[in-house]
Every structure is written in structure tokens, then in C-alpha cells.
Amino acid sequence: MNDPTFPQVSTLDQLRLLFLHNANNLGRGVVLARPRVNALFTRLQADRRLVRLLDRLHEDHAGQPVWTNGITGATLLVLSRSDVRRVLSGSDRLYAMATPLKRRMMGHFQPDGVILTEGELRESRRRFNEVVLDWGRDAHREAARFATVVNEEVEALLTGPRATGRPLSWRALRRAFQRVGRRCVLGDVAAEDVEVSELLETLRREGNWMGLRVWRRGRMHALRARFDDRVHRYIDVGQSGSLVGRFADLPIEARVHPSGQVAQWLMGFDTIAPLAARTLALLSTHPWFLTAIEEEIADADRFHHAGTADSVLAMPHLKATVLESARLWPIMRDLARVVTRDTDWDGALVPEDAEVAISLVYHGRAAYRGRAAHRFTPQQWLDGSADNDWALSPTSRGPAACPGGDLGVFIATTAMAAFLREARFRLLTQELRPDQPLPYGFDPFRIKFAVADRPDTPPTVMVPMGPGGFGDFGDFDEEGED
Template sequence: MSRTSETFGSGTDAGSDALPEGALPTATRSENLRLTLGYFLPNYLRGVFRPRPRAARLVARIDPNRRGMELMRSLRGRHGRGPVVVRGTSGPTLLVLDAEDARQVLAGPVEVYAVDTWEKVSGFAAVQPEALVASHGRQRTARRAFNDAVLDAGCPVHRLAGHFLRVVGEEARALLGPRAESGLSAGDVRARLERAGRRCFLGEAAAEDTEFSRLLEELLTEANWMGARRWRRARTRRIRRKMTQRQARYLCDADPRSLTGLFRTAPRGPETAPEGQVAHWFMALGVVQAAVTQTLALLATHPAHYRRALEEVAAADRRHGAHTVAGFEALPYLRACVQDAARLWPPVPSLMRRTTAETRWRGAVAPGGMNVLVPAAFHARDAERVDYAHRFAPEKWLDGTASQDWAVSPFSRGEAQCSGMELGLLLATGFVAEFLRGGELAVAGVRLGPARPLPYTFDATRLRIGYRAQRTPGAS
């Protein structure tokens, strides 16, 4: 991967005016320093693959997303709307600040805008070296076909949706006892979703296998270091071996109501590595958990949205029954709430690519081997372009405004869009719906509401989700 070139250097304080005609603008040293210290470094310290709890609390106070977005607006104002070359962790990086350029990257072929960047390959080596997101070429084609088939990519309702909705309903309901009145943490939600994931992905036999989840969490924690702690590689290999051995128990005698039960009918070849794809699905549960907690917090602090979601769930249950496929299909507004929660605070705030060939950006040409960064969080909250940038706006997903805007991409777009996007939305929507059945929702520890612009950073470290069952007539 190219790290230096005459055109893509570290920049000078003279700014883009000194660049030859047709060259891409380059950030100055001071701009690079501010971007690194104010945005890239805090988010790295927070944890790329698994949040570090103490660091996450500190980073939330710094609010790097606000600082980063302010700097990106400043860069666009100074250098123009085209990509700006900044100094990334693995060399010169094209920072994409225009919505049309973002579409060029996301709609482009993965053979040119490849997803297997240094950061992903280094990080996933600890957890899942054969994962789809760390693959390219023939391997990626084979693994993508397998993932698409098992996860029913592109289908709003997975073929096992009926069972999965019952599972997430049961797991969410298990949280809603008297203890919920004093408040549930984001960790409580995560633990229940992990249990739901084990049941849906590996089968009912894995429901109580918390050791599998613990081993995966250790690997994700190590992945945050992106291979820098070389002295821990032997230990990491042992942990991964233990995890895959536990996983193999469920693959050998696959539950037909689980994703592993669909392996036999999915396309596969010598490059597929089916068992190497499973860990990433569990990692993606972190995305589901974030979407669930963010949606609950938004609904609890936005009364009009809350009432509409309550009415929709009640109507769907009356007509089709709770935890049914037809009932889920009758919840478009609640699903849009989940989507907009992910827009406001994207699970992956920066989408990374690497170019394998020359790429053209208006009148400029960038050589192959460049990193490309599409800041999804910036584009989703770009108030100069998006009139609903800082408010809770699920209606924008219903009328097509958000879904047709390629720069609004909480789950990526195009050939690199997450194969499990629809399944993740189904699990998150089903989980949230259970909180809206027969209870009152409240939150503490966050400052959200329709009367003020929503913050750039969602701090889940202090969040408490309160739930009280509605009292029946005659109850004391």
C-alpha cells in the first residue's frame, strides 16, 4: 500500500492554493494534527471492535464526533467539496466530504473500492481472519454468496423470522420484571441480545453458553489493538481455538431453526470457510444492541414519536398477534425509528476502503493504493445538506428521503452493504416492540428531546432504561 507520494504528502500550512492545477487538496499539518487528536485518536482509544468501558466514558466527555464534524466542515469550506488528502493510520487517505463523492465510493465496485483495508485485516486477524469483511477477489465473492444466502440478504423478512421474533420477544420480556423499574443498563440489554443471538445463530442448545460469548469478547478486545501486541498472539490463537471448538458443537448437529441449520443449502466452495463467518454475525450484535438502546432512549424522550409507535404496535398485535411475521410487517414506523437511531449515531461512523486502481474525482486523479474514508456520521448529520440532521426523523425513512440518500449509510451501501442488515433490523425492531407492549418507558442519564438539537455522541455509559408495567384495574 502506497504511503507517500509527491502529490499526497503531509501538507503545508500554505493550504490547497499551492497545489498544481488538477491535484487533490491536501490537509495542512495543523489540520492533520487536529483531526488526529480530536477525532481519530479518541475513537481509536474508545475501541474500534469492542468499546473499552473506561475509555468510552472519557471519550464521551471529549465528544470527538462533534469536534471531528466541525473540522470536516472547516476542511470542506477551505478546500472545496472534493476529497481532501489527510494523513491516516496507514498512509495518505482520501477524506470524502461531498455526498456525490460518497455515492461514487459506495456505489463503486468492491474490486476498485476494496473493503479489506489494513485496519480490518489487522483487527479481524485476532477474531476471524477468514471473515467476509477482510476478504477480496475470489474469496470475497465466495464468502459473500454464502453470507447472502444464509442471512437472506435483500429480504425484509428472513425465512426464520417467525422463530427469531419469538426469541427476541422472550429475551426482551425477561428484562421487564420489577428490576426494570429501577433502570436497566446498556449492558443488561447486551447480555439478553447475546443470548438471543446464540439461540438464533447457533441454536437452542447454545442458549446458556455464556463462555462462548466471553471468549468472543476477549478476542474483540484484543482486536482493538490491531495486531500491535505481538507478544499476545499465541494466547489469542488459544482463545480463538477454544471459541471455534465450542462453536463446532453446534455446527455438527445444527438446529434447523438457527442460521447454522441453513449451512447445508447455502452455496460454498474451497474459499468459503463457512465456520469463519459466524463470529462476525455475533460481532454485529453489538450494532443491534446500540440501535436498540438508542431507539429506546429516543422514544422515551420524544412523546409524539412514542405515542405513534405505541399505537402501531398495539394495532399490529390486535390484527396479527405479537411476535408474528405479519405483525412485524405491520411495524414500518417502529422499524424506521430503529433506522433513524442508527443514522443519528451510526454503528460504524467511518466507512473505510482502499483503491486498487486509479480513481477520478472531478478533474483530479488519485493513484491506486490509496485509503478512502467516507465519514458516515458526518454525512448523516451534515446540516448544510440534510434539513433533519440533528432531530429524530423516522418519517424520512418512510417517505424515501433517507433511504434514497446514499450519503446516509449507517449500514453501508452497494456491494459492501452488510448482508445481515435486514436481519439486524428485524431483531432490533422485535426487541424494541416488546418494551412497548403493556408498559411505560423512561430513561435517565442522557439529555435528549425534541426541543433541542440531538448531541453528536450518544453516551451509553450512564444510560438507564426504566420500564414499569401498566397497572391493571383494581391493582394496589
């Protein structure tokens, strides 16, 4: 029985959460995004309503966590920044990643992945991931090669729109980043292997159904075998400059099952496409910052040679824009953990097997952030304030932080630099205005950009920078929020 010192949400609020949190997250697709459902929940302004509901619960309960009924049982919903830090900085043996829902969603195609592993075996698999992905390093040891791949694929992606005048679409953008993922993870030999991406996509799509379609288990088993077979072929080739190419140089325990980690890495590269689309949308609609970014790219290229990894590492403002995009519209909507033993939480008992949920959608836009919640504020990723704010954790933090998070941000930053070197972009779909609060929901799956050759002269800055720093536009009319 739940300790009474943590409040249980009311029946009415539970119904609201059932739609605004549970159905919102599951419907959009936790393992593979469902574009049509994403568009529906965006039109319904579900994220705006969720944030306002959680703001009220935060106020009503003085920031305490609250008990809700999740899909698989009692769930403690974390509402304060300090409690986010408590969970993320805590032991991953106490706050385990392998929740029952994740097992249902991913167990059929990555049962040996580090996310679903516990105990000492998890520690071994975690160490393997950290070594291959160079977690915590300034740059991956293959960063130069990866930067070359990204620059080549962005140049190829823009060839069509620049030659024909047709818009740059989401579909083309995603295909390009899937190709980047195949080349970086599996090697250039996999560049044209669309089938390996399609196999993984089918397996991920089935994961959205949480194992409920039992009649498809045989087919999924066969598809996973085909996927694993293709991955093993690329591991056997071990092409230099790829992630799997590093396997031969590492002392690997058999139980680590290195091939079992590859699906998660390919999935990670797939998340870069929506991140890139939203970041490009922010830059194309904030000309005052775009000008500064273009100057930063030019300076970095001048000192380190255009398109190199060293050049990208000298672009802190561009990296901050990528991180700010992930704050405004999180790629991972929730960070979920399961408590592995009874634990004391400020005098309250959190029982074994209870789940803990951290809504990144909420914490990125919570009322406690003030006016900055709905503004483009990349400076917080430059001045150190975001580093001290654990509620801003786009790739998680602590013992369970994504070991590929640093690499993912590097790839996204490299892609943004490549886009802005090559062309100028105009957002054709949902309007983003620098003098208005940014929308809670921004659907990347219908995004389109007009693409033009980059002019020799910098753009006219239509929105001046105010005396308070980046984007000081005065007070917003909250009723004008999308």
C-alpha cells in the first residue's frame, strides 16, 4: 500500500493523466513514432494541457511526487527539479531502466540490449557501450570519419531541392539520417542496405503494441533473425571507421553479446532526424541568432578547416541550439525507472516494483522556469545554468545516462553546420515566431523547408537582440500560446 505522505491524484486528475500523459505518450509511439497520431495530439494541444495539469499538481502538492495509475501499475510522477536529480543521480540498481513496459516494447528485438539488462551483466554491457561510443570524451575517436559521412549525406540530400526548387521534406531528411546511421554504425558497406533499416523499423513498429498482438510473435521472431543475420555480416566485415569495426580491437566477454547492442545504436541515429528538423526550424525563424551562428561556423572553419570534427567542436553556440531544441521538444518524452527494493524517500516509503516517471515534456516547459519556458534560450546551455539543472536532461544523466548521447549531439551539430554552409532555409509549415511563445507541440513529420543557395551577404536581422541577452522580447501574451 502506498505511503500516505505522498498524495494520490484525484479520480478526475487520474482520468486527465490517462489521456494527456499515458495515451499521449503511447499513442505517439514510444518505440517508433506514428506521424498521424503525433499530428492528432499536436492539434489537440495535448502537451500544453499536460504541462498545465502538472503545473497545478506541482502547486497543489508543493512539488512533491504524486502517485498515479500507470499502464503497468503504481507510478510515482516526479514534479520537482530536486527529485529529478534524486532519481537520475541514484544508483541504476535501485532505479533500474528495465521497466515492465520497456520489456514489453523492446524485448522481442533487443533482449540483450543494455537497457533491458540488470545487475552485473548490465555493468559489463554498459562498460562495453561506453567504450565503443566513447561516452564522456570531448569527441568520439571516429569523429573525423563521422563528420565526413554527415557532410557527404547532407550535400547529397540538398542536391535535389537546390536543383529542382522542390521543398526539403521530412521523408527525405529521415532517409538521409538513416543512411548516416548505417554508415557510422555498420560501415560504408551498409550505405545502400535499406532493408536492414526496414527490418528494424518493422520490429520497432511492433514494439508500439507492447506484445499484445501475440499472433505476430512468430513473424517477429523470423524478422529479428533476419535482422541479426545482417548485423552479424557487417560485424564480420568489421569495416574501419564504423562502430562495429571497433569490436575486433576490444576484449569482449561473450555474455556481453555485442551484436545485441547494435539495434539501440541505429535507433539512436534515427532520433537525430527530428532533432535536426526542429533545430533547423528554430534557426530559420530566428534570424538574429542565425547570423551569429553563421559567423561562428565561418570562424571555426577558418581555424580548423571546414567540415572537420575540430571545426564542429569549436561551435558551442550551434551545439547549444541543438540542446535547446531538445529542451523545447524532447526526443524522449519520459524517463522511466522501476524501483528494485523498498526505499525511503524523505520519510515516505516507495515500494519495490513501483515505477517512477519523469516527464521531460513537463520539465522543459514547467511554470517554475518563468518566461524562459516557452522562449528560445540557448544561452542556458552556454552559461552553465543548464548543467546544474538535472530537469534539463535530453539524454538523461547519472549512471543510466545514454552512453551515445554525446555522440548524438555531435552528429546533430555537425549536420546543422553542414546545412548552414550549403544553403539558406525557409520554414514552410508551422509558423515559429521569435516574438511569440514557442508552441508546446511541433510536429516534425510534416515539416518542409524551401531551400535556396546561400547568399554572399548575411541576412538582414529583422528582430534585434534586446539588452537582456538572447531573445529579450519583453513580456508575452500567454493567451497567444499555441
